[in-house]
Amino acid sequence: MMEPWNNGEQYLEHSFDKLQLSERCFKDIEFEECLFSDCDLSGVQFQHCKLINCKFERCNLSVAHFPNSYLFGVSFQDSKLVGIDWTKAVWPIYHRDFELKFQRCIMNDSSFFGLTLNELVLDECKLHDVDFREGDFTGSTMNACDFTHSLFMHTNLQDVDFSESTNYAIHILDNQVQGAKFTRYEALNLLEYLGIELLD
Known part of the structure; x- marks a missing residue:
């Protein structure tokens, strides 16, 4: 399956809808002003990524990992975020x-x-x-x-x-x-x- 994101890329003002990406690993990606809707991101690893002013709506991010990733201005609505160790982020x-x-x-x-x-x-x-x-x-x-x-x-x-x-x-x-x-x-x-x- 082709990945919607390429490692090392930047995504500005993109909308991502109904993605099924459980257990994938993404590295060195920067998301800014992006909207994620109805996505399954359970168990996903965001390694050395940046999430800036992004919004997640009705997403499953349970047991997602954010090692050495930076989050600022991120909002989560009606989403599942079970079992996340937020201390791994930067x-x-x-x-x-x-x-x-x-x-x-x-x-x-x-x-x-x-x-x-x-x-x-x-x-x-x-x-x-x-x-x-x-x-x-x-x-x-x-x-x-x-x-x-x-x-x-x-x-x-x-x-x-x-x-x-x-x-x-x-x-x-x-x-x-x-x-x-x-x-x-x-x-x-x-x-x-x-x-x-x-x-x-």
Whole structure:
């Protein structure tokens, strides 16, 4: 099968629709202002690639790999992104906000361990068993998400908006939560780790 992309090429303002490319490996490709719709990219390896201001809609990127790839201004909508180790991508220290946005995505079993991703947007996402330990997510929006069994430890969550999010287990003494917003009822879970008994 002929590959839609050639290694070492640049693609500007291209639209890619309904591609079936699971388990392929692509190297040294730069995508800028590209739209990916209804594509199966599960298990794909993007090695030393650049994804700049790209948009993924209804794509399957589960267990995709981004070794030494650079992402900036990328948005994912209604997509499946299970089992991705985001720490393998390149996150230059001179940036703190990479303008990443995830809306209505399934992101279970993924890792953001130790990353600095300020102003990250997670909107209506399913985030079971996701590792946020040691990361800096200052000023992020994490609205209406399900954080069942996700890990937060030594995580900077200052000014993060957790409105309408559920099932998070955040120890308020082990994480920085100053200025964070929590829905009133769900915020009661934060007190459990302090050994406080709540009475009606």
